[in-house]
Amino acid sequence: MAEPAESAESPQSAEPATAPxxxxxxxxxxxxxxxxxxxxxxxxxxxxxxxxxxxxxxGLAAGExxxxxxxxxxxxxxxxxxxxxxxxxxxxDMREAGRxxxxxxxxxxxxxxxxxxxxxxxRIIGEPIWAGRTDTEYPACVQHEALINxxxxxxxxxxxxxxxxxxxxxxxxxxxxxxxxxxxxAGPGPEQGSGAYAPDDVVARYNEPLAxxxxxxxxxxxxxxxxxxxxxxxxxxxxxxxxxVRLDDLALVSAELVTNSVVHGGGGGILRVWDEDGYVVxxxxxxxxLADPLAGRRPAAREQRGGRGLLLVNxxxxxxxxxxxxxxxxxxxxxxx
Numbered sequence: 217m218a219e220p221a222e223s224a225e226s227p228q229s230a231e232p233a234t235a236p237x238x239x240x241x242x243x244x245x246x247x248x249x250x251x252x253x254x255x256x257x258x259x260x261x262x263x264x265x266x267x268x269x270x271x272x273x274x275g276l277a278a279g280e281x282x283x284x285x286x287x288x289x290x291x292x293x294x295x296x297x298x299x300x301x302x303x304x305x306x307x308x309d310m311r312e313a314g315r316x317x318x319x320x321x322x323x324x325x326x327x328x329x330x331x332x333x334x335x336x337x338x339r340i341i342g343e344p345i346w347a348g349r350t351d352t353e354y355p356a357c358v359q360h361e362a363l364i365n366x367x368x369x370x371x372x373x374x375x376x377x378x379x380x381x382x383x384x385x386x387x388x389x390x391x392x393x394x395x396x397x398x399x400x401x402a403g404p405g406p407e408q409g410s411g412a413y414a415p416d417d418v419v420a421r422y423n424e425p426l427a428x429x430x431x432x433x434x435x436x437x438x439x440x441x442x443x444x445x446x447x448x449x450x451x452x453x454x455x456x457x458x459x460x461v462r463l464d465d466l467a468l469v470s471a472e473l474v475t476n477s478v479v480h481g482g483g484g485g486i487l488r489v490w491d492e493d494g495y496v497v498x499x500x501x502x503x504x505x506l507a508d509p510l511a512g513r514r515p516a517a518r519e520q521r522g523g524r525g526l527l528l529v530n531x532x533x534x535x536x537x538x539x540x541x542x543x544x545x546x547x548x549x550x551x552x553x
Contacts, residue, residue, distance in 0.1 A: 252374040255396035257381040269297045275339035283328045285310045286343040317360035318530035321367050321513040338373045347383035355422040361395040362415035394418050426539050429490045438484035445474045452489040456496045457553040465532040472525040477502035499548040506540040
């Protein structure tokens with residue numbers, strides 16, 4: 217599933233970073249890399265507001281653009297605490313905007329940051345992992361958190377990521393230390409550098425093989441059967457209950473994936489479609505190697521020709537999981553019925 221290589225962005229240094237401003241985000245020298253990415257642990261609503269609201273107010277007071285993308289119930293807490301100041305903040309329900317973690321960097325974080333004046337620090341609160349995320353979703357969530365560091369290296373941006381230390385399990389909290397260079401612990405403690413920071417290792421560790429489904433429609437395709445492959449996918453999706461826009465999304469995704477396999481993945485592959493827990497799942501396997509972990513996670517430049525296939529897949533699917541290795545690449549996409 218290898219697309220043409222996009223410009224590589226190396227993960228940032230593990231040097232601890234501290235956001236500019238006062239309150240809990242001050243007290244350390246400005247880091248060499250202007251990008252700042254702390255995890256905020258909280259155990260209740262009071263700690264949540266104590267960690268997020270001052271961050272927003274400091275940004276507004278400094279004239280910095282501020283966005284908040286968190287689950288809807290948390291969004292309401294922040295909005296109520298801010299009062300009239302909430303009118304100056306871009307607010308998004310992450311349960312909707314970030315349902316697929318693969319769309320958060322291009323469709324939420326970069327979409328906001330790239331629209332701001334160059335050189336001005338941008339502040340974003342992003343909470344992509346919450347209690348209730350499924351085991352199927354989680355690998356995509358934690359890879360997203362790791363890839364933020366590469367996607368924003370060198371940018372004058374601060375992204376604060378809250379973690380519910382009361383409801384999330386220990387594996388999730390441990391991964392937060394590995395994906396964030398600094399951590400703000402629950403309670404009154406100061407921000408700390410993370411000795412476990414290793415985002416590249418996280419991306420590799422969650423590059424997990426995707427077990428084949430117990431039962432699925434399967435179709436082998438090549439350059440001569442692209443059109444038929446697309447019809448096979450949409451026909452099966454319709455039979456399994458997709459209609460309207462959701463069926464159109466499946467048609468777009470299957471077309472992008474099979475075409476990408478023919479052009480960049482060895483000339484063909486295997487398309488599978490099946491029903492799983494209220495979703496229609498579409499998968500394409502081929503012999504290509506996806507070398508760029510950020511493929512499909514960068515907004516496309518207006519003048520760019522091609523290279524939008526995986527970006528479109530991320531933007532319209534409810535979940536995307538990818539596994540790539542020496543023998544090929546699998547892209548699996550979920551669509552809610």
